[in-house]
Amino acid sequence: MKVFRIILIVVSLSFMNCTDNNDLGPQVVFLNTLDVYLEDATFETGAVIACAGNTGGGNSVRTIFYPAPGMTNFRLFASDASNDPNDHSEYEITEAINFGLFNGALNAFDNILSSEKWFIVTAELNDEIKLSDPIRVKHITKPTTLIQDLNINFFDSLTPTFQWSDSADTEDVIYFEVVSDIDDNMLSGTYTQDPTFVYYDTSNVVLNITQGTPTQLTAGNQYIVSVMGISADNWINVFITESFIP
Incomplete structure (x- = not known):
């Protein structure tokens, strides 16, 4: 550097x-x-x-x-x-x-x-x-891992539940979730200590950077969810991203 x-x-x-x-x-x-x-x-x-x-x-x-x-x-x-x-x-x-x-x-x-x-x-x-x-910064000794370990459940099609394994990295202490649309607009930005998040339910959210009330999802439109598993020293251990259509 x-x-x-x-x-x-x-x-x-x-x-x-x-x-x-x-x-x-x-x-x-x-x-x-x-x-x-x-x-x-x-x-x-x-x-x-x-x-x-x-x-x-x-x-x-x-x-x-x-x-x-x-x-x-x-x-x-x-x-x-x-x-x-x-x-x-x-x-x-x-x-x-x-x-x-x-x-x-x-x-x-x-x-x-x-x-x-x-x-x-x-x-x-x-x-x-x-x-x-x-x-x-631990890009040499512990590089960020990109994994495909996300389950999206549509119990209610417009309020999907996102779940991932909490054993992907044992050093994760918090998860950062971003839901965005295909125009790269962030609809919600939340932090949870649980490996799950429901759009848009803040009952397990410990930190919220969503601006205002997020847009309701539209059936048939494509969206993207990104999840970061973060350690106590603020390094991203795990990164997950996946598109979905409610």
């Missing part, structure tokens, strides 16, 4: 139709390490929902995160895997470029890495810097 030193000028720039924030820090920010970025700033840890995996295989790593409404200026910092993940002085900004997934409902960074890392995603919101929990 290439790490570089830059000077960022804070300008009136917005991402994903969010408003800018010109009140955070001085007009010129000498941005190299995370501790320098956070110096004299109000910040909150664990405030950006993020994880990473490498479903493309090889040295490619994708970091996926939820850009909560109002968040701007997304950045990705990296530290060597041998370092203390909570030592902000060891994290340096990366050259990864932020882009949208599911038409902006989620965002991502892509990297090519020859070694394993710790990642932290940052964003700015309401004069504060928001940080994700550290993400342990």
